[in-house]
Amino acid sequence: MPPYDVKRELRQCYAPRNTGWELVDVPAQQFIAVDGRGDPNTSEAYARAVEALYSVAYTLKFTGRRTGDPDFVVGPLEGLWWSDRMEVFTSRDKDAWQWRMLISRPDWITEALVDEAKETALAKKGLPAIADIRHETLHEGPSAQLLHVGPYDDEGPVLAALHDEYLAANGLRMTGLHHEVYLSDPRRTEPARLRTVLRQPVRSAVR
Known part of the structure; x- marks a missing residue:
């Protein structure tokens, strides 16, 4: 059986594969996360x-x-990604961005196993940020999503189209x-060839 x-x-x-906004239903997932x-x-x-995230993820794997x-x-x-002002994303004012970085974990990886992996990785790597890693459950449900191909900084017009037109x-x-x-x-991919899934959870505006 493959991994x-x-x-x-x-x-x-x-x-x-869609490069224009389309709806998708995202199921609940488990992650390790750090803010x-x-x-x-x-x-x-x-x-x-x-x-730190990768250190814990690979510790869990091995x-x-x-x-x-x-x-x-x-x-x-x-x-x-979020901010008190939504326009900082379309203007790319990155100093104002807040973030929660994530790596998914399979359902059989329990919180206890994550805690054990944190202890092992911290003892081996000595990275203080490992202590900040926590468990995260995310169920986004209906979401607008697309595949963005190109530099991260080219996302601004794509997000503006979502906010100003698609919704x-x-x-x-x-x-x-x-x-x-x-x-x-x-580190290994030319900016023009970067592939990034962009996603925004949504719901009906009439609710």
Whole structure:
């Protein structure tokens, strides 16, 4: 049996092909998560948070191999983004961004296993940000979603189209946080070829 891979199991959420906004129903998922604030390109806290997340995720994976638990592919990095002012996303005022970085975990990975992995990773890596990692359950449900191909900074017009056109045209309003799934490694991928899932939970505006 191949390892569990969230990108394969939830293709509608991790492998969309539409580059225009479309609705998708996102099921409940479990994550490891860490919060912070500031420009992800320059913030040391962001870099430390991402490093800590991957350290715990891979500790969970390799611990399962030793204990006989099912194997899994470590999921892509994901992020929830918000601010007191929505216009900072279309203007790309990144210093004002708040974020919650996430990596999905299979359902059989319990909170107790995550806590054990944190202790192991902290003892091995000595990364203080590991202590800030916590459990997160996310059920976004109906969401507007698309695949963005290109530089992250080109997302501004795409998000403006969502806020200014798509929502009103379809009788929707936003309910949750802006969600991004990073399918490409920016260290190894040209900006023009970066693939990012953009997602916004929504509900009917008449409720």
